[in-house]
Amino acid sequence: MSLVVGGIVQPDDVVGRIRDAEAVIDSLPGSGAVLVGDRRHGKTSLSRVVQRDARRLGAVVIAASAERETYAEFVAALAAELANAEPAWAQELSRLRVTLTAGPVRVERDGRAAAALDQLLERAVDRAGHRQVVLFIDEVTVLARNLERQERGSGDSFLHTLRRFRQEHGAAVATVLSGSIGFHHVSPDAPSTVNDIRKITVGPIRADHAAYLAECLLFGGGLSAETAHHLAPAVAEAGENVPYYIQHLVAASLAMYRGGRRILSPAEVPDLVTAAIEDPTDPWDLRHYRDRLAHYYGDDAPVIAKLLDIYAHAPAPLDVDEVLAQVRSTGIPIGERDELVSFIERLELDHYLVRTGDRDRFASALVQRAWRAIRR
Template sequence: MAFSINPGGQVSPEETLGRDELITELWGILSAQSIYMNDLRRIGKTQIMKKMNAQPRAGWASVYRDVSSCTTAAEFATLAYRLSAEMLSGTQRNLRRMGNLLGKMAGAEIAGILKLPDGSAVPWKEVLSRTFADIDEAMVARGDEAKMVFFWDEIPYLIGKIAKNDSPAVAMDVLDVLRALGQDHDRVRLFLSGSIGLHHVLHSLRQNGYNGSPLNRMAKAQPGPLAAPESETLARGLMEGSGRKFEDVDACVTALTSAVGHVPFYIHKLVSRLPKDQSLTPQLIESTLDREIRSDQNDWDLQHYRNRIDRYYEGSQKIVLAILDTVAVGQPMNLAAILKDLASQMDADQERVRRLLKLLCLDHYLMRDEANRYRFYLDIIRRWWRLERDL
């Protein structure tokens, strides 16, 4: 089967390969509880959510939205109401409680915020509470098994923006309200996702007195890269669909998918950069990737992994960089080996290193294997890191 190359663009649900088993599992989880999905950017989280939204299971209503564009709690609540109203617009049910609140101006929206008949803004908590109650009622009317799920992408960015533009206290309230509404309305589920771990946002909020645990009743999901057979199907379809020539197609497919860690975005990207006027070999594929990620002008979105350290590891940049440098060269490494290497460079407190290693795993820079050894989560990130850091 031939596929179109589209690195970073919209991929149709039909071309979102290798995720069907995971999606079936996620729908099963949603029948009982909400989900928070976190993984590296470009791993395919958004495509999973969009495929689930485009192909919902029987009995499910759904809406998808990247919520990072919302800057305040009021904008977010208005978006939730508007999406719900649009979803129910073709049915006999409407948002009764919200309609009663808004009166004759039902749905009046100015600068992204709902307004009451007197022109004042509708309190965001009231909007969310009534919207969830209305959806719950509408799903009950549809039948015993009917439920609705909100697919909300980039939720950590949303909470961070609310903390900045409203206040940390309002951001805390949003998290607690969503948690409570998810518990109170059994016909409504939340499927939240983000590339930046919510733990960073929660850490900042806890410095302002937040003690909540907004995710403790949600299932956690980490999709990871594709399995090798599915990534090879994708790579083969992209290379054959683009008319590339091969000396040994199987060897080329294996070399390409292994080099980019079986990540769909990187598979699309590397295939798009392969020469069309040469017969491809594993060696040519490797050299093309090396040239691409070595370039200071590369558009592989890899610099992100260096830049975010300054933001999310403020005060610990030096030791974090040293840890990543050490593991990039010597992986897999256990804690003792890492500490030994760091000791030759700086004073490194063991407990501090433990905490930072845990954070680096939560942020998917590193992973820990069954033998308690650390390695890079994706080898393409390790490969780029070594080039970037002259290791």
């Protein structure tokens, strides 16, 4: 198995997602699922595995990224993907794409796109015959939020179109939605647009699967089978069983080996995490957890950052009253207890915090360490 650091892993090389993939496949007769989880936990890789499996089961699979600025760009991309899936329809779809991307006024193009999406989906179902149409949309909330910011209600309208598509056609269609931001960032109403489909959480993989992945990558990188087997559990643990971090740790381990230095011992693997956190070039892009706050929370971002500081330096999970006491003693401008609870709930939804009982802590100890280092 070859390293794919930060890139797209081929479906056959994805490790530890068999049960998750089965859960998504099982959701398709019931209109599909929305994949929920922190960035880097592998939602896109899981989606690609399910796309492969759905095709093998005979479904018409249409997959596209909604990470677009305009409605028209997304529908044109969707039409292109459908043309690839159904070549007999390619010429007609090509004309549609030209229509969508032509014209001087973007608002007019997006108006045409909203109608074209309905038409495109209806025709896909008609042409599929007895085959189920499964629509995979990655970064669906990115487009919805962009639309909502351009014109209030347009992002919700886009999401409701997808919901209506599912409900009108029943078992004939399904959507599998994923994204790096939550639906709550689109609008207060947006989460209700997916309350008809299953929510499947995509988290770290099992510890034994993570160790197997690390072992395969280390062996594929040139270490002996014995050495790879010995080192792999430490790599998996240091990477919190998250394939993205495991790939980075394996790459760093192999770089030391190939540089003629030496093979790391398991006890030294955590030092690679420290090195990545302290590296000014930020090779794991951990500053993103800080930098996206303004994008996520707007004017509340400075308050949210200070709230995360409290959790980052806490030796144990905190309940609301413990946090409230620190908020008041440090002068963080949070008014009532209810406002604090609202902030905490938002941080849980965005996978910064995780709740156990009535207490919260950082969801990732690695990100917690990085936060302390980044905030200094």
